[in-house]
Amino acid sequence: MVSEVRNNPSAVLRVEHLSMKFGGLIAINDLNFEAKRGDITALIGPNGAGKTTVFNCITGFYKPTEGMLTMTRQNGEEYLLERMADFVITKKAKVARTFQNIRLFSGLTVLENLLVAQHNPLMLSSGYTILGLLGFPTYKKAAADAIEKARFWLQKINLIDRADDPAGDLPYGAQRRLEIARAMCTDPELLCLDEPAAGLNARESAELNQLLLSIRDETGTSIILIEHDMSVVMEISDHVVVLEYGTKISDGTPASVKNDPKVIAAYLGVEDEEVVELIEHAAATGADDITAAVDLLSTEAIQEITETHPEAPAAATAEAAAKPAGPAIKAGATANALAAPRGGTPDNLTLIKGIGPVNERRLNEHGIFHFDQIAAWKKADVIAAEAYLAFDGRIAREDWIGQAKKLAKESQGKPAAKKTGGAK
Amino acid sequence: MADIQSSGQDSVYVKAAREAVITGIIAFGLFFLVIGFRTDQNINNELVLAQRWGLLAIFVAVAAIGRFIFAAFITPSREQAKLAKSKVPAAAKIDRRSLKATVSRFGLALLFTYPFVVILILALIQFAVTGQWSFQSGVQGSLKYVDNFGIQILIYVMLAWGLNIVVGLAGLLDLGYVAFYAVGAYSYALLSAHFGLSFWLLLPMAGIFAATWGIVLGFPVLRLRGDYLAIVTLAFGEIIRLVLINWTVVTKGTFGISGIAKATLFGIPFTPGPTGFAAMFGLPNSGVYYKIFLYYLILFLALLTAWVTIRLRRMPIGRAWEALREDEIACRSLGINTTTTKLTAFATGAMFGGFAGSFFAARQGFVSPESFVFLESAIILAIVVLGGMGSLIGIAIAAAVMIGGTELLRELEFLKLIFGNDFTPELYRMLLFGLAMIVVMVWKPRGFVGNREPSAFLHERKMISSEFTKEGHG
Ligand SMILES: Nc1ncnc2c1ncn2[C@@H]1O[C@H](COP(=O)(O)OP(=O)(O)OP(=O)(O)O)[C@@H](O)[C@H]1O
Ligand SMILES: [Mg+2]
Numbered sequence: 001m002v003s004e005v006r007n008n009p010s011a012v013l014r015v016e017h018l019s020m021k022f023g024g025l026i027a028i029n030d031l032n033f034e035a036k037r038g039d040i041t042a043l044i045g046p047n048g049a050g051k052t053t054v055f056n057c058i059t060g061f062y063k064p065t066e067g068m069l070t071m072t073r074q075n076g077e078e079y080l081l082e083r084m085a086d087f088v089i090t091k092k093a094k095v096a097r098t099f100q101n102i103r104l105f106s107g108l109t110v111l112e113n114l115l116v117a118q119h120n121p122l123m124l125s126s127g128y129t130i131l132g133l134l135g136f137p138t139y140k141k142a143a144a145d146a147i148e149k150a151r152f153w154l155q156k157i158n159l160i161d162r163a164d165d166p167a168g169d170l171p172y173g174a175q176r177r178l179e180i181a182r183a184m185c186t187d188p189e190l191l192c193l194d195e196p197a198a199g200l201n202a203r204e205s206a207e208l209n210q211l212l213l214s215i216r217d218e219t220g221t222s223i224i225l226i227e228h229d230m231s232v233v234m235e236i237s238d239h240v241v242v243l244e245y246g247t248k249i250s251d252g253t254p255a256s257v258k259n260d261p262k263v264i265a266a267y268l269g270v271e272d273e274e275v276v277e278l279i280e281h282a283a284a285t286g287a288d289d290i291t292a293a294v295d296l297l298s299t300e301a302i303q304e305i306t307e308t309h310p311e312a313p314a315a316a317t318a319e320a321a322a323k324p325a326g327p328a329i330k331a332g333a334t335a336n337a338l339a340a341p342r343g344g345t346p347d348n349l350t351l352i353k354g355i356g357p358v359n360e361r362r363l364n365e366h367g368i369f370h371f372d373q374i375a376a377w378k379k380a381d382v383i384a385a386e387a388y389l390a391f392d393g394r395i396a397r398e399d400w401i402g403q404a405k406k407l408a409k410e411s412q413g414k415p416a417a418k419k420t421g422g423a424k
Numbered sequence: 425m426a427d428i429q430s431s432g433q434d435s436v437y438v439k440a441a442r443e444a445v446i447t448g449i450i451a452f453g454l455f456f457l458v459i460g461f462r463t464d465q466n467i468n469n470e471l472v473l474a475q476r477w478g479l480l481a482i483f484v485a486v487a488a489i490g491r492f493i494f495a496a497f498i499t500p501s502r503e504q505a506k507l508a509k510s511k512v513p514a515a516a517k518i519d520r521r522s523l524k525a526t527v528s529r530f531g532l533a534l535l536f537t538y539p540f541v542v543i544l545i546l547a548l549i550q551f552a553v554t555g556q557w558s559f560q561s562g563v564q565g566s567l568k569y570v571d572n573f574g575i576q577i578l579i580y581v582m583l584a585w586g587l588n589i590v591v592g593l594a595g596l597l598d599l600g601y602v603a604f605y606a607v608g609a610y611s612y613a614l615l616s617a618h619f620g621l622s623f624w625l626l627l628p629m630a631g632i633f634a635a636t637w638g639i640v641l642g643f644p645v646l647r648l649r650g651d652y653l654a655i656v657t658l659a660f661g662e663i664i665r666l667v668l669i670n671w672t673v674v675t676k677g678t679f680g681i682s683g684i685a686k687a688t689l690f691g692i693p694f695t696p697g698p699t700g701f702a703a704m705f706g707l708p709n710s711g712v713y714y715k716i717f718l719y720y721l722i723l724f725l726a727l728l729t730a731w732v733t734i735r736l737r738r739m740p741i742g743r744a745w746e747a748l749r750e751d752e753i754a755c756r757s758l759g760i761n762t763t764t765t766k767l768t769a770f771a772t773g774a775m776f777g778g779f780a781g782s783f784f785a786a787r788q789g790f791v792s793p794e795s796f797v798f799l800e801s802a803i804i805l806a807i808v809v810l811g812g813m814g815s816l817i818g819i820a821i822a823a824a825v826m827i828g829g830t831e832l833l834r835e836l837e838f839l840k841l842i843f844g845n846d847f848t849p850e851l852y853r854m855l856l857f858g859l860a861m862i863v864v865m866v867w868k869p870r871g872f873v874g875n876r877e878p879s880a881f882l883h884e885r886k887m888i889s890s891e892f893t894k895e896g897h898g
Contacts (some may be wrong), residue, residue: 059757090759097757105750107893108743109878109886115740116747117758122740129741129768133732139739147880154882163882168892186759 011072012037012190012222018067020053027053029246040216040223042233045243046266051226052100055192059097060086071095073189091120096188098179100195106168110159110178113167114150117185122146153181173204184215193225197232209236334381337367347371351407354398362388371411374404440496448488455483528817535723538574539716542566571715572831575722575787579780581823582726584807585816586776589733592813594769595749595895597654599801600661604634604774606668606796608781613681613791623687627782634778635771642770646763661801668793680792687786689717718787725783729776730816737879745769750894810864812871813895821872
């Protein structure tokens with residue numbers, strides 16, 4: 001499985017098990033994704049999701065706590081980015097980036113900004129300054145070429161008339177474009193753009209889309225972009241990765257991501273009080289798992305959606321209505337629900353991949369305590385369970401039933417003591 | 425219309441007069457006790473209170489009149505100038521640029537002919553006074569002007585241009601620049617004393633030694649920025665000085681090294697003997713020739729510094745320095761190795777400091793740690809900041825004003841007529857230095873020439889206003 005990914009020649013960047021911790025704060029939690037060569041990959045997520053941190057890890061500004069970042073260049077060379085210094089990543093691995101808060105050389109002219117970006121080839125042709133200082137013709141030619149290249153990009157970003165003005169004097173939108181052109185002057189194979197459309201008006205944003213598409217099509221540069229503007233993402237990206245609280249919650253084509261309820265929930269957000277509730281709940285149950293927090297937040301957000309959208313599944317509405325009553329077994333339960341765990345001890349349902357402590361609690365509330373119960377689920381039960389868990393297709397995707405069957409068999413063969421840790 | 429204007433003019437004067445009165449009152453309040461009274465001891469060791477009302481009156485009057493002039497004339501005229509400036513058409517701007525080019529060409533011509541102009545002027549004065557044409561008297565009299573003004577100013581110009589690479593271009597605040605000057609001076613002094621090597625061999629070596637020390641200093645401070653960098657470089661300067669004081673076996677400590685060999689002109693020594701310069705060219709014996717030779721030597725060295733700086737600015741490394749000053753993180757994101765970039769800035773700046781140091785040793789014939797105190801670093805840095813970081817012309821002007829000004833103070837004997845015989849103008853050097861600095865910084869916060877000239881252009885070379893450039897963070 002892993003080797004299959006590894007030999008995939010179309011991946012320009014592979015992110016495997018990337019984690020980044022700042023003290024106690026987990027900014028990225030075991031992130032895996034792949035950017036295909038020649039694709040525009042969008043990295044989206046709410047504020048503070050860790051998108052910029054991912055970029056900082058890719059471009060070497062942060063050393064990740066864990067994980068592997070593999071950049072494969074067109075000529076087949078592979079670079080492990082997490083082991084390289086930031087400037088070497090741009091120089092050797094050919095990854096260029098822009099910044100969320102524009103970082104131009106504001107006191108240098110627009111042209112000079114693009115020349116600084118060509119530092120490394122120019123340094124070589126000037127014989128590390130010495131030949132250039134003595135006026136060797138190789139440098140003169142290289143300098144002229146560098147200016148031509150800058151001219152090309154200036155034409156492309158429509159700033160040729162302002163080439164001799166200080167970069168700090170440009171309007172905001174032009175600064176954003178200049179930063180992209182400057183990054184492109186390093187001849188990158190992977191271009192990382194941190195919110196390039198932020199602060200642009202509709203027309204500028206449309207121009208930016210054209211620019212990015214033409215960069216991809218004409219230079220073959222792969223692009224990863226962070227973007228909040230969904231219209232940009234939907235229009236130009238080939239592949240979308242969604243982050244929330246440092247965890248990937250969705251990954252796929254723009255259309256599939258757009259309809260993913262978890263993404264909708266993440267983007268609609270949840271009320272502050274609910275976050276407080278969540279924290280209290282987490283403190284009460286002793287759960288410190290980020291996934292659990294995400295699970296809970298998303299689930300509750302979806303309940304909100306279903307409450308406000310009448311077309312949502314009936315079961316969910318029923319469940320929401322029944323919520324205040326809080327009986328031992330809630331409405332909408334599956335056929336084989338039990339009033340209490342057999343023998344007083346429920347199975348540890350979190351052993352099933354995909355069920356966190358929050359989901360376990362919900363299942364328990366709905367009378368599901370044992371692996372064999374899940375193993376025996378029929379299609380109708382799955383739909384019912386999905387209604388209160390509100391995970392469309394997740395039970396099938398993660399094969400809860402298959403996992404449960406296996407676990408049920410194992411637990412039958414072994415003494416019951418093994419199952420105790422479960423009830424939280 | 426005219427009425428309104430004249431009444432407007434009137435109100436300016438009225439307002440100025442009112443401000444002058446207020447200023448006078450404030451000055452009186454401030455100085456009443458400080459200036460008005462003076463405690464002294466008489467012969468019997470008793471404390472006596474001297475009253476100085478006259479002096480107090482002078483202080484108050486100066487403050488009030490100064491305020492009046494400022495409010496009535498300077499402020500309105502500056503506002504008018506500002507208005508006029510905003511209306512200047514593009515053509516006038518181009519005119520100004522060509523004016524600048526002629527000014528710098530004229531300045532260069534003056535620099536090259538300076539010793540002869542001085543000699544000529546002195547001879548003419550002599551002629552006017554005595555009616556006798558004596559070229560030789562002009563030669564003799566020029567010594568002071570060539571040495572105290574010409575050479576002294578050019579040394580500081582060169583030092584400031586060298587420091588400009590580190591501070592002005594790369595934006596690294598270096599408070600210990602004088603250390604490299606010391607390294608250059610002691611390299612020449614020691615190597616010529618012990619091995620008898622010639623000046624022309626030791627000049628580049630001194631530069632190389634200083635550059636090495638620049639790298640040695642550079643390594644530990646690479647990670648530091650801003651205040652921390654300034655403090656560590658300051659400490660470095662002091663360490664070098666303390667080593668020079670305490671390593672007596674080699675450096676002779678505070679006694680210094682004397683009798684350092686003079687520089688020669690392609691092997692021709694400037695000595696009175698028959699093989700000396702004067703004898704060979706059939707000129708009367710005089711120490712002036714050596715000074716004139718030194719003048720051209722330091723002029724050459726300073727212009728070399730300028731030439732290299734101008735060339736480097738158009739090289740990738742020079743652009744990387746300036747980019748580093750603007751934004752270090754962006755530099756790294758473009759694949760620039762900021763470590764080596766900073767080190768080359770330190771090394772290049774230090775190298776010119778080393779050149780200047782070996783010249784200094786050859787000129788003085790004597791070096792001691794006293795010449796390399798922190799104050800020197802501060803003066804050089806002040807010149808760079810006053811002149812406008814990055815601007816060669818501005819820095820040259822600042823050096824001429826600052827160093828020439830303090831030299832000029834020695835000449836102002838007539839001040840003794842005003843302030844009494846025990847007034848020594850040189851002692852007020854630092855006061856005036858500081859005042860000048862405050863005035864310039866208020867008037868032009870980015871120095872005399874704050875505008876930056878771009879290193880490359882596509883259509884036309886436009887100066888970049890100082891509001892966009894950054895000073896660097898470390
Ligand atoms: N250097 C750092 N030290 C400590 N915490 C950090 C650091 N950098 C980022 N973080 C934290 O990591 C989390 C993710 O931040 P990040 O900037 O990656 O978010 P983002 O997804 O880019 O958000 P936005 O959309 O607002 O740009 C935040 O909680 C942030 O406070
Ligand atoms: Mg961000």
